Amino acid sequence: MFSESDFESFLQTVIYKSKLKAEKKIKKAEDVYRKKIEEARREGEKLFESEIESFKEYLETEKTRRILEIQMLVRKRENEEIGKIIQEVKRDIRSILEERFEDYLVCFSRWLKKRFKEGTVHTPERWSHLFKDFDLRIDEKDKVVFEKDQVYILFSADDIFRMYEGKIDALVLKYIKG
Numbered sequence: 773m774f775s776e777s778d779f780e781s782f783l784q785t786v787i788y789k790s791k792l793k794a795e796k797k798i799k800k801a802e803d804v805y806r807k808k809i810e811e812a813r814r815e816g817e818k819l820f821e822s823e824i825e826s827f828k829e830y831l832e833t834e835k836t837r838r839i840l841e842i843q844m845l846v847r848k849r850e851n852e853e854i855g856k857i858i859q860e861v862k863r864d865i866r867s868i869l870e871e872r873f874e875d876y877l878v879c880f881s882r883w884l885k886k887r888f889k890e891g892t893v894h895t896p897e898r899w900s901h902l903f904k905d906f907d908l909r910i911d912e913k914d915k916v917v918f919e920k921d922q923v924y925i926l927f928s929a930d931d932i933f934r935m936y937e938g939k940i941d942a943l944v945l946k947y948i949k950g
Contacts, residue, residue: 854944854945854948857944857948858940858941858944858945861940861944862933862937862940862941865933865940866929866933869929869932869933870929873929874899876932877899877902877916877927878902880916880927881902881903884903884906884918884925885905888906888918888920888923889905890906890907890920891906891907891918891919891920891923892906892907892908892909892918892919892920893906893907893908893909893916893917893918893919894909894910894911894913894915894916894917894919895908895909895910895911895915895916895917896910896911896912896913896914897910897912899916903916906918913928914928914929914930915927915928915930915931916928
């Protein structure tokens with residue numbers, strides 16, 4: 773049978789082996805723990821980098837959106853200013869046209885006399901002296917209308933202005949934009 777010292781020796785052996793097993797398990801658990809910590813750190817870094825990239829993309833998109841928004845606002849204001857300038861130029865041209873209309877009317881009457889020997893002219897009283905050679909019809913509209921057979925010519929400051937309004941717009945835009 774076993775003596776007390778054998779039992780003591782057996783006990784020490786069991787304790788020693790149990791201690792070794794426990795240390796191996798602890799070491800293995802620590803290794804697993806370190807691996808898990810390292811994996812979590814790497815995953816955290818990846819997630820952090822991914823979030824940083826997403827945020828950079830968001831910032832770039834937002835920057836582009838704001839730049840486009842500012843450009844649209846600038847274009848809108850520029851177009852408003854150009855529109856104001858065009859309206860001002862047209863108002864000035866219309867004013868000059870109305871001031872000098874009687875001079876143009878003299879030229880128109882001479883042109884009519886050269887081209888046509890007869891016809892009917894509708895005109896206000898104040899311009900009738902320019903068209904004495906034609907059959908006159910007096911009216912109070914600020915325009916002259918010439919009629920003969922199939923020919924119908926309308927001459928007024930408004931019509932001249934409307935006829936050239938598109939060209940005025942184009943020239944002013946060309947001048948402004950260089």
